[in-house]
Amino acid sequence: MSYIEPAPIKDKENPLESMMQRFDKAVDLLGISEEMYHILKVPRKQVIVGLPVTMDSGEIKTFEGYRVIHSTILGPSKGGIRFDPDVNLDEVRALAAWMTWKCAVVDIPYGGAKGGVACNPREMSAGEMERLMRAYTTALLDVFGPDQDIPAPDMGTGPREMAWLMDEYSKSKGMTVPAVVTGKPxxxxxxxxxxxxxxxxxxxxxxxxxxxxxxxxxxxxxxxxxxxxxxxxxxxxxxxxxxxxxxxxxxxxxxxxxxxxxxxxxxxxxxxxxxxxxxxxxxxxxxxxxxxxxxxxxxxxxxxxxxxxxxxxxxxxxxxxxxxxxxxxxxxxxxxxxxxxxxxxxxxxxxxxxxxxxxxxxxxxxxxxxxxxxxxxxxxxxxxxxxxxxxxxxxxxxxxxxxxxxxxxxxxxxxxxxxxxxxx
Ligand SMILES: NC(=O)C1=CN([C@@H]2O[C@H](COP(=O)(O)OP(=O)(O)OC[C@H]3O[C@@H](n4cnc5c(N)ncnc54)[C@H](O)[C@@H]3O)[C@@H](O)[C@H]2O)C=CC1
Ligand SMILES: O=C(O)CCC(=O)C(=O)O
Incomplete structure (x- = not known):
């Protein structure tokens, strides 16, 4: 084995397991080598960040955020950012791999990635959302980039959040960089x-x-x-x-x-x-x-x-x-x-x-x-x-x-x- 397996997944339903079951079936039919199997299976990068955010009440709450780059072989990695209470690393890993397969199915020159923060947007003010999105962007400045990894909206995020991401990233570079994110206003x-x-x-x-x-x-x-x-x-x-x-x-x-x-x-x-x-x-x-x-x-x-x-x-x-x-x-x-x-x-x-x-x-x-x-x-x-x-x-x-x-x-x-x- 060229890869140490993570602990087995025990949940009843797990999107990573669903993704892998279908992947395994397709791989069997295509007959690719074991080396290639592991190259395709293992994400290139998995980042976990802690994000302390000042809430409107004055309390500082620390959120956990993720960005998983599954593949960059076809081009810069691409995938949305999800803000939802159920976000976890396995979910983001599955979603990142799905982005790789999706971009390949429609033949666009991107690899796959996905990001997420475990939070509840329905219970957060616009100010809290903005501080969280800016904190997430700052924590991932080295990961994002128009030729590296290009985020977009997913559940719980939309054009407003993409605008904050674009602004935070652009300020760090000292110039406006619209191509760092899509789904902008x-x-x-x-x-x-x-x-x-x-x-x-x-x-x-x-x-x-x-x-x-x-x-x-x-x-x-x-x-x-x-x-x-x-x-x-x-x-x-x-x-x-x-x-x-x-x-x-x-x-x-x-x-x-x-x-x-x-x-x-x-x-x-x-x-x-x-x-x-x-x-x-x-x-x-x-x-x-x-x-x-x-x-x-x-x-x-x-x-x-x-x-x-x-x-x-x-x-x-x-x-x-x-x-x-x-x-x-x-x-x-x-x-x-x-x-x-x-x-x-x-x-x-x-x-x-x-x-x-x-x-x-x-x-x-x-x-x-x-x-x-x-x-x-x-x-x-x-x-x-x-x-x-x-x-x-x-x-x-x-x-x-x-x-x-x-x-x-x-x-x-x-x-x-x-x-x-x-x-x-
Ligand atoms: N926004 C995008 O461009 C893309 C989104 N997707 C996927 O589409 C799905 C939805 O994404 P968005 O529409 O962007 O999110 P959204 O945040 O705009 O909408 C999600 C909707 O699902 C509802 N919802 C949540 N839990 C529910 C439940 N248990 N039963 C019924 N409704 C429920 C919410 O109330 C809301 O109406 C996600 O799986 C996302 O990954 C996939 C490709 C692109
Ligand atoms: O628009 C994008 O770049 C990615 C959208 C997304 O996250 C998805 O297709 O699941």
Whole structure:
């Protein structure tokens, strides 16, 4: 063995274990060497930082933050920053590896990384969030850089936090460095289309899958779990393409209307209600987990990982699952999903629209020019559709699910790059 294994994972569901199970399956089918297996498996860098932050009360609270660089073989590492109470090192390691595979699936010149801080943004003021984000940036000044490691938003962070990161990093360099981070506000060099990009990619993937299953979008129904950046845009854009959205949800609960939810109205309600769907009057409130087992054509989990598990998978009635979130399906549910004949458009394909437009943002920052929204959407849609087709063809060739096919496409690309570059 060329690597000392970390302690075994004992949790019931663990995203790192789910990532590794699928990775192992794809590696077996591709037949790569044991040396290459470990090169691909072990993250290049894992940083843990302690972040003392003065809270509004005057108390100093110390948070733990992470940044894991999984791979830089295809280019600078890329991946979002998550602020959530459940953030931990294993989760960030899984998310970082998924970024490597995702960038390889859509063929953009980035490696994979992810960051996170264990904190609860819902209980923090804007000032506390700003101090925390600046502390996190300062602690990682040596890691970040436009040619090294380029962060972006993830759960609990958005353009506002990316602006603070860009400002803190730029001050340390004595010049404005917009390309150090993507997902910025437009005035700071953000890209048109980035905010809706992940949801848009989910919509393109869902339509590509529906075409294969001969589902007419104008007669189709969907349920979307999570109504943040990814879920709300996925719901809006699917609705625009004719799909009736029967249920949406957020941390406050799930909301069901069998006549179809007016998604734009739900977005407006959320904006006027402190970012929450709580009390949404356009639908009936149902228990959060019930959304996953509704009789709809398309299920879009767009909240967090391990929501579809061995325990609830048998109740799923959807014909397709389009994974807006990273890792929403535990590997323990894969076999049952396959037995039931449900098509899963996996996370590393379905939610890659976000990092694709992040790449366009970085390119625009570097050439000092702004592209039109029309150009960005056209290119993103083409990348998403071509990537879907490539994964679909691979699934037919290897006789595997779209998920394992996506890992095969990604691992093949990354391992071939290592073979050409050599110099281990
Ligand atoms: N923002 C982006 O560009 C990308 C995000 N993703 C993934 O998409 C997922 C969602 O990310 P964002 O939309 O950015 O986060 P967000 O913070 O904007 O929204 C998260 C949403 O999920 C809801 N939520 C949290 N726990 C829930 C639960 N137990 N049940 C139902 N809803 C719950 C929240 O209330 C909120 O509506 C994450 O897995 C993230 O890693 C993936 C690719 C890119
Ligand atoms: O936009 C990016 O660079 C990364 C987004 C992200 O974190 C993800 O795709 O999971």
């Amino acid at each position: 437009l005035v700071l060099g953000g890209s048109l289309g980035r905010t809706e990009a992940t949801g848009r990619g989910v919509m393109v993937s869902a339509l590509a899958g529906m075409e294969k299953l001969r589902i007419n979008p104008y007669r189709a129904t969907a349920a979307v779990q999570g109504f943040g950046n990814v879920g709300s845009y996925a719901a809006l854009l699917l609705r625009e393409r004719g799909v009736a959205i029967h249920a949406i949800s957020d941390i406050s609960g799930a909301y069901y209307n069998d006549k179809g939810i007016d998604v734009a109205d739900a977005v407006a309600y959320r904006s006027s209600n402190n970012g929450s769907l709580e009390g949404y009057p356009g639908a009936e409130q149902i228990p959060g987990d019930d959304l996953l087992t509704l009789p709809v054509d398309v299920l879009v989990p767009a909240a967090k990982e391990d929501v579809i598990t061995r325990k609830n998978v048998s109740g799923i009635q959807a014909k397709m699952i389009v994974e807006g979130a990273n890792g929403p399906t535990s590997f323990k549910a894969d076999d049952i999903i396959n037995e039931k004949g449900i098509m899963v458009v996996p996370d590393i394909l379905a939610n890659a629209g976000g990092v694709t437009v992040s790449y366009f943002e970085w390119v625009q920052n570097r050439i000092g020019y702004k592209w039109t929204l029309e150009r960005i959407n056209r290119r993103t849609d083409r990348i998403m559709k071509d990537s879907f087709d490539k994964v679909y063809e691979t699934s037919l060739k290897y006789k595997v699910s779209l998920r394992i096919a996506a890992y095969i496409v990604a691992i093949d690309k990354v391992s071939s790059t290592y073979k050409y570059r050599g110099g281990f």
